[in-house]
Amino acid sequence: MSKLYNTQKDITSNFEIFLLNSVPNIRKTQLNIIPSILFGIIQAESIASSDIAKNLKDNFLDVKLDSVIKRINRFFRNKLFDPYTFYKQIISYAISTYKKKHSDKRVHIIFDHMFSHENYTTLMFTMRLGSQGIPIWFKCFKGVSDNDAFMSDTILQGIKEVSDMFSNSDFNLIFLADRWFNSCDILNYIDSLGHTYCIRLKKPLYVYYFDDKEGHIIRKTAGDLFHYKHRSTIYSDIFITKQKLKCNVVISDSKDTDVPWIIATNGDHTRAIKDYSYRFGAIECVFKNQKSNGFYLEKITTASLKAFTSMFCLVCVCVLFLTLLGAYYSRNRSSYKKENITTHKNYIINGKKIKKRVLSLFNTGLTLFKRAFNSHHYVSISYKFILYDI
Numbered sequence: 001m002s003k004l005y006n007t008q009k010d011i012t013s014n015f016e017i018f019l020l021n022s023v024p025n026i027r028k029t030q031l032n033i034i035p036s037i038l039f040g041i042i043q044a045e046s047i048a049s050s051d052i053a054k055n056l057k058d059n060f061l062d063v064k065l066d067s068v069i070k071r072i073n074r075f076f077r078n079k080l081f082d083p084y085t086f087y088k089q090i091i092s093y094a095i096s097t098y099k100k101k102h103s104d105k106r107v108h109i110i111f112d113h114m115f116s117h118e119n120y121t122t123l124m125f126t127m128r129l130g131s132q133g134i135p136i137w138f139k140c141f142k143g144v145s146d147n148d149a150f151m152s153d154t155i156l157q158g159i160k161e162v163s164d165m166f167s168n169s170d171f172n173l174i175f176l177a178d179r180w181f182n183s184c185d186i187l188n189y190i191d192s193l194g195h196t197y198c199i200r201l202k203k204p205l206y207v208y209y210f211d212d213k214e215g216h217i218i219r220k221t222a223g224d225l226f227h228y229k230h231r232s233t234i235y236s237d238i239f240i241t242k243q244k245l246k247c248n249v250v251i252s253d254s255k256d257t258d259v260p261w262i263i264a265t266n267g268d269h270t271r272a273i274k275d276y277s278y279r280f281g282a283i284e285c286v287f288k289n290q291k292s293n294g295f296y297l298e299k300i301t302t303a304s305l306k307a308f309t310s311m312f313c314l315v316c317v318c319v320l321f322l323t324l325l326g327a328y329y330s331r332n333r334s335s336y337k338k339e340n341i342t343t344h345k346n347y348i349i350n351g352k353k354i355k356k357r358v359l360s361l362f363n364t365g366l367t368l369f370k371r372a373f374n375s376h377h378y379v380s381i382s383y384k385f386i387l388y389d390i
Contacts, residue, residue, distance in 0.1 A: 005379060006372040008058050014383040022093035022385070023086060033075050034314070036060070040072075041318050042369055047295045047311050049073050070095045076307040083313030085137070088184060089160070090317060090385070091136050094324070095165050098387040107171045108275065109136070109162055110283040112178060113149065114290070116298050119306050121149045126283045130390035131257050132361050133282035134323050135316040137162050140271050140309040152185045159186070161195050173265065176279040182264065184243040196267035198276045201240065203262070207249065208239040227251035234269050248272070254323050289362045291321045325365030325381065327388040335380055361390065 019026055026034075036059075053060070053068040062070050075081065100107075108128035115121055121141045126133035138159050141149040148154055149299035159175065166173060173195040177186075179202045190197040201207075203223025209219045222240075226234035235249040248269040253260035255359030265272040290297045295315050300308055329336055330343065343359045359367070372379035 002376050003377045004374045004376065006374075006375055007035075008039055008056070011035050011373070011381070014381070015039065018383050018385060023089045023273060024372065026086075027094045028175075029077075030078075030081055032181050033071065037072060037075065037314060038318060039297055040322070041314060042322065042366070043262055043373065045295060045366075046299065047297055047315050048299050049076070054245055073307070074312040077304065078310075079306065080312055083310045086366050087135075087138070087313045087316055090163075091134075091320065092165055092258070093137070094134075094320065094385045094387045097148065097385070098169075099389065100171070101389045104276075105170060106170050107166065108174050108176055108278050108282060110176045110279050111155070111158060111181065113180075113284050114287045115144055116291070117301065118144055119301050119357055120144075120305075121146060121156060122312060123149055124283065124286070125162050128278050128282035129323065129327065129387075130361065131281045131357070132143075132276070132285045132323065134320050135286055136165065138316065140305060140312055142305045142308075153206055155181065155186055156189050158278060159189060159193070163195065172196065174275055176276055178279065181216075182240075184241050184245045187247065187264065187266070191266050196265065198267070198272050200276065201249070201262040201264050206241060207235075207246060209237075222249070223260075225249070225251060225262070226255055226258075227260060230254055232273055236269065240264060285362070286319060289323075289360075292314050294319065294362065294366075297346060317323075319362060321383075321385065322365035322369065323362045324385055325368060325386060326361030326383045327365075327390050329364055329368050330361065330390060332360050332380075336368075338366065338377065339371060339379065 012035035015038050016031060017033065019031060036056055037052060040055045041047055042053040043055040049069045049072040052072055053065055056068060063372045108127060109124045110133060113121055114124050121144050124135060125137040125140045127136045139154060139158065162334055163173065175190050175195060176198045177199050178199040181197050182201050182205060187197055187199060201222045203221060205218055207222050207225065208219050233251040237246055238249045239246055247264045247266050250263045250265065250269050250272040251260055252273045261273065261276060263272045263276050295313055295318065299309060342362060343357060343364050344355050345358050347354050347356055370380065372381050
């Protein structure tokens with residue numbers, strides 16, 4: 001019988017080695033179960049305990065399925081497992097490997113809320129990787145009406161913890177967020193940490209600026225500001241809200257936007273629109289990978305907040321692992337000649353040959369993982385969680 005490569009035992013052993021390196025204080029009981037759950041989540045493409053259990057073999061073969069499900073559920077509810085600290089250690093390890101190949105040192109951080117039907121709300125921070133993203137910080141809440149999920153203090157906590165992750169580097173962090181985060185407290189705090197923000201403003205928000213023709217300060221709503229069609233309009237050193245926060249405002253009204261983008265930034269106004277354009281792909285793709293395009297987090301409806309947070313944490317680990325594996329494949333194609341995964345296709349647009357990505361980094365990693373599992377030929381899988389600049 002021919003040898004099988006990348007068996008469940010091989011994969012869980014490699015996850016175990018990684019966890020020992022990145023989470024040195026991990027409990028033995030957690031180390032005994034987490035690698036198997038990570039494998040089960042990816043193989044099942046689901047976070048549901050019953051789906052995970054059905055995909056676990058090896059040490060679980062002689063155990064009844066109901067008992068395996070109960071063991072997984074006990075882990076998710078275990079108060080001794082701190083999902084926030086656990087993920088912080090893993091993502092900090094990955095960030096410590098990051099070396100940008102671009103000289104500008106710009107790192108885009110995106111934050112937004114993710115809703116799982118009416119059951120849970122998560123404040124999520126992601127980091128842009130190419131045109132996609134990876135999860136770097138999160139906080140979960142029960143239901144969709146928990147005020148704490150939307151409080152400035154919660155958002156500022158996320159900003160501070162993300163900033164701390166990069167404190168030993170010279171990267172320029174650029175925080176991107178949609179119009180629901182245009183609070184002066186948030187903008188001021190990002191600026192006070194020495195970082196850049198590009199935050200979209202709501203149209204009714206008041207702005208104040210000096211009008212040369214009128215010869216005095218004028219108050220208008222952001223939506224009433226004059227702007228050109230099909231090119232950016234820049235207002236330098238404008239004041240926003242009653243708190244009179246000084247910043248630059250850039251308005252973009254083009255065929256690619258349904259409504260004009262009104263962006264506040266404390267950085268280079270010539271780059272504000274380009275920077276903000278990274279927001280959607282770098283966070284929405286992560287939400288999609290956690291849900292309908294990946295691990296169906298929305299299947300979870302009745303779990304306690306503690307259990308859901310543990311599930312969310314391990315889904316983040318799987319998304320991170322597979323996205324970085326996809327990046328590893330993209331950087332080392334010469335090592336995967338037999339696999340030949342189609343990640344890009346050529347299109348003719350306006351007479352020009354354009355190469356476009358058709359398979360995300362996440363799905364590239366997932367495809368590679370599926371091909372490698374129990375393969376009759378060796379397929380290299382990196383478990384080092386190396387963060388490549390794509």
